Amino acid sequence: DIQMTQSPSSLSVSVGDRVTITCRASQSITDYLNWYQQKPGKAPQVLIYGTSGLQSGVPPRFSGSGSGTSFTLTITSLQPEDSAVYYCQQSDTAPYTFGQGTKLEIK
Amino acid sequence: QVQLVQSGAEVKKPGASVKVSCETSGYTFITYDINWVRQAPGQGLEWMGWINPRNGKTGYLQKFQGRVTMTRNTSVNTAYMELSSLTSEDTAVYYCARVVPIDYYYFMDVWGKGTTVIVSS
Numbered sequence: 001d002i003q004m005t006q007s008p009s010s011l012s013v014s015v016g017d018r019v020t021i022t023c024r025a026s027q028s029i030t031d032y033l034n035w036y037q038q039k040p041g042k043a044p045q046v047l048i049y050g051t052s053g054l055q056s057g058v059p060p061r062f063s064g065s066g067s068g069t070s071f072t073l074t075i076t077s078l079q080p081e082d083s084a085v086y087y088c089q090q091s092d093t094a095p096y097t098f099g100q101g102t103k104l105e106i107k
Numbered sequence: 108q109v110q111l112v113q114s115g116a117e118v119k120k121p122g123a124s125v126k127v128s129c130e131t132s133g134y135t136f137i138t139y140d141i142n143w144v145r146q147a148p149g150q151g152l153e154w155m156g157w158i159n160p161r162n163g164k165t166g167y168l169q170k171f172q173g174r175v176t177m178t179r180n181t182s183v184n185t186a187y188m189e190l191s192s193l194t195s196e197d198t199a200v201y202y203c204a205r206v207v208p209i210d211y212y213y214f215m216d217v218w219g220k221g222t223t224v225i226v227s228s
Contacts, residue, residue: 001169031212032212032213034212034214034215036152036215038152043202043204043218043219043220043221044144044152044202044215044218045218046214046215046216049209049212049213049214050209050210050211050212050214053209053210053212055214055216085151087151087152089152089154089214091212091213091214094157094166095154095156095166095168095169096142096154097154098144098151098152098153098154099151100151101151101152
């Protein structure tokens with residue numbers, strides 16, 4: 001199975017900051033990488049698909065990049081509602097594994 | 108609009124089975140795969156498997172092989188996930204999610220609200 005590792009596990013940032021979350025795959029997944037946001041008590045929601053595709057309705061302050069085994073999710077001009085846990089997921093090879101999550105807290 | 112409505116919370120004893128349903132609406136059920144994902148309390152997301160509603164084909168995470176069965180009923184646009192031989196480690200929220208393609212990229216675009224399954228003696 002492909003292992004997905006995110007860093008950091010948590011971070012605390014201020015409104016207006018720029019945030020970068022990293023996701024690494026244990027083997028190449030080309031660009032088959034999705035990012036999800038999960039708020040407490042809610043189901044996850046997709047933000048980014050295929051490494052850099054912005055899902056409809058997602059604010060453009062969210063962006064993704066990378067290829068192969070290393071990927072990043074960037075949030076520019078952080079907003080209070082961005083407080084959540086973020087997960088990467090590979091969709092290259094079943095089982096379609098998730099990273100362990102990154103908890104983003106707003107100071 | 109597209110909706111996935113899951114069945115209600117369950118409390119089961121160790122060794123029992125649970126069957127969670129996921130009723131879909133707002134789109135043609137057989138067009139898109141359904142994935143099942145679970146989340147233990149305070150933990151991350153765990154992908155469990157998939158079902159193709161058109162032909163019933165399934166794929167499961169190895170750790171669940173022999174214990175999980177994913178099925179569907181196309182007459183009521185509903186997918187099901189049954190997990191047997193429950194232990195306390197199966198206590199979790201279970202989600203169903205629709206998988207859609209854009210270009211060659213597949214992702215879960217609509218999720219159910221989740222079904223809480225508690226396993227306790």
